[in-house]
Amino acid sequence: MTNYELNMKYYFAPLEGITSYTYRNVHHELFPGLDAYFAPFIQPKQTHVLETREKKDIDPVNNSGITLVPQIMANTADNFLWAAQELAARGYDTVNLNLGCPRATIVTRHKGSGMLADLDTLERFLDDIYNGVANNGPKISLKTRIGKDDANCAQKLISLYNKYPLPELIIHPRTQKDMYTGTPRWDVLEDCLRISKHAICLNGNIFSPADHQELTARFPTEKYPNIKAMMLGRGLIADPVLHREITQNRPVTQSELKRYHDTLFKAWDALNYGTSTLLHRTSELWFYLGCMFKDADKYVHKIRKAKNIPTYQAAVEQLFEHCEPGGYFSAP
Ligand SMILES: Cc1cc2nc3c(=O)[nH]c(=O)nc-3n(C[C@H](O)[C@H](O)[C@H](O)COP(=O)(O)O)c2cc1C
Structure with missing residues (x-):
């Protein structure tokens, strides 16, 4: 095992519709070894009531033995902070904000990657939520794409995030328009890595040990010491021991x-x-x-x-x- 794999953390990405608690429990029981699972987003509403499905998914009883980071998708600080307190009350010390979902019905409501279209509004939102948890709230990590229609604002975006006390910034280097296709924009990621002062988690198209090797060769930790984690999504659903293959070179049977x-x-x-x-x-x-x-x-x-x-x-x-x-x- 190289130093890279020894020190790196590996996370299971959230995939709405698949990686709910039933899936996570099976995966964790059969193939332990991941550092954390991220839950698919909950979407708090004005009524401040979680759906039964959402409540079950983040209930600690249904996630026993698993390191879980719940995720919130909201476009008002009030709704976000309400959900963050609900999660903190259940024992979660970190919650994640979704700034990446590219789905049209989400984006048109200025949620997910829709929030990346207007950085002034995003800044006000971030000011409000980080102020809101400053005293006794949970920590807030971000999972972001690198822009809405294009990646021209990626560096501004990362500079904006630098203002806040994130425990971790997960970057999926695609724009909303890219959806999930094509190769992630690793060249833009390189710029982001240079600017960010936060611990970074890389996400996108790590489907095999070869993909992982390519990425680690391109972004060695000696040069980019702020890369602390990698998040695996579709590749890990296909190959449930991808993390083991990467770290121990033991393919699935x-x-x-x-x-x-x-x-x-x-x-x-x-x-x-x-x-x-x-x-x-x-x-x-x-x-x-x-x-x-x-x-x-x-x-x-x-x-x-x-x-x-x-x-x-x-x-x-x-x-x-x-x-x-x-x-x-x-x-x-
Ligand atoms: C069906 C599907 C559902 C997803 N649901 C979520 C979600 O709830 N929250 C989130 O942050 N990302 C979600 N994503 C994005 C993944 O977490 C991940 O960022 C993306 O698939 C890129 O990583 P990968 O190439 O390793 O799959 C979803 C992706 C897919 C394909």
């Missing part, structure tokens, strides 16, 4: 992938949300997991199209019978 699938299926089934919700979830999972197998397209297609549980299970059995691991997730 067929039986581990089978156990990962079977345990998740059972845990999701036990929630009793009905067949169509269950198959919707497994279809999402296979969008990622399917990439791990060689020559598996026709099996993955059958699995994702299954309309009932027996058909689904038969298709899964066939895939595990005929396909070996041998790939990684690759972004569209």
Whole structure:
């Protein structure tokens, strides 16, 4: 293991719709070793009531033994601070602000990466939330993209963040317009790293040990000592031991992938949300997991199209019978 991997922290990125508490518990139980899991965002409303789903997801009882950082997406300081206090009351000493979600319905409401369009408004919001927690509130880390329509303001953005006492700044070096496609803008990240005075977590397109190696070669910690963590998302859903492969060079096995699938299926089934919700979830999972197998397209297609549980299970059995691991997730 190199110094890089020894000192680096590895986090599970939040993926709304997938990495809720049921998923996190299964992952943590089967493949421990990550330094933290980030929960998908909760979206506090004017009424100051959390949805049942949100309450369950961040309930410490449902996250026992896991280091969890809950995430808030809000566009008013009042709503943010209310949610931050709710989380602090449940024992969380750090909360994360979502400044990255690129979804149109979110962005048009000036939330997520929509907040990056107007830096003056963002500054007022940040002033209010950091003042609001100054005395006894939780710490606030940020997860940000590098701009809305383009990355011209990236350096201004990082300078703005420098004003506040963030415990950590997670940078996903894409703009809102980039969505999740193409290569992250590592050249812009380089500028950000030079300016930022905060501990940085890198995020984006780390899907394999080779991707990780490429990134560490480009951003060695000797030159960029503020890089303290890496956040893995889609790559880790596909390959649930990606962190172990990176740090210990131990690739995933067929039986581990089978156990990962079977345990998740059972845990999701036990929630009793009905067949169509269950198959919707497994279809999402296979969008990622399917990439791990060689020559598996026709099996993955059958699995994702299954309309009932027996058909689904038969298709899964066939895939595990005929396909070996041998790939990684690759972004569209
Ligand atoms: C389906 C989906 C849901 C996501 N949900 C969230 C979320 O709730 N909060 C967040 O900060 N990022 C969210 N993200 C972004 C990821 O956390 C991560 O930043 C992004 O996928 C880039 O990392 P990766 O290339 O390692 O996947 C989501 C991404 C996807 C594809």
